[in-house]
Amino acid sequence: MAIRITDECINCGACEPECPNNAIYEGGVPWTLAGITYAPGEEAPSGAQDFFSNNCYYIVPDKCTECVGFHDEPQCAAVCPVDVCLPDPDHIESAKELLSKVDYLSMIDIERLRT
Ligand code: SF4
Ligand code: SF4
Numbered sequence: 001m002a003i004r005i006t007d008e009c010i011n012c013g014a015c016e017p018e019c020p021n022n023a024i025y026e027g028g029v030p031w032t033l034a035g036i037t038y039a040p041g042e043e044a045p046s047g048a049q050d051f052f053s054n055n056c057y058y059i060v061p062d063k064c065t066e067c068v069g070f071h072d073e074p075q076c077a078a079v080c081p082v083d084v085c086l087p088d089p090d091h092i093e094s095a096k097e098l099l100s101k102v103d104y105l106s107m108i109d110i111e112r113l114r115t
Contacts, residue, residue: 002098003064003074004088009056015076015085016057021105023063024076028054033062034108048091061091068095069102 005015005024016024025031031038031052033045043049048061059076067074077085093101 002066002087002091002093003059003085005057005059006084008084010082011056014079018075018079020070021063023060027056031060065098065101068098
């Protein structure tokens with residue numbers, strides 16, 4: 001959960017389709033994880049609760065792997081025209097932890113397809 005979008009986001013929407021984990025949402029829009037829809041501002045399963053925004057695009061920490069497992073660098077940061085996709089010093093994860101998250105996200109997707 002190491003990338004966040006700051007309040008300086010200009011809502012261009014360029015980052016959202018680039019995310020391999022569908023971790024980016026437009027401001028005010030409910031987010032989903034493992035087929036469950038979470039209300040705006042609702043706490044994530046990990047306990048993260050300070051990521052939601054009504055005003056600009058936001059990243060769900062439980063779904064962001066910093067693009068580990070897919071790309072060499074965070075794709076949201078690569079395409080953002082105003083450089084507001086930044087590492088979150090409050091949510092640093094090791095490469096091993098990020099790879100575990102990749103496995104977790106792919107596993108729950110498979111489980112969801114089975115149900
Ligand atoms: S760093 Fe990658 S996985 Fe995380 S929000 Fe950005 S595009 Fe998605
Ligand atoms: S690319 Fe940057 S400015 Fe555009 S919506 Fe994403 S975070 Fe906001």
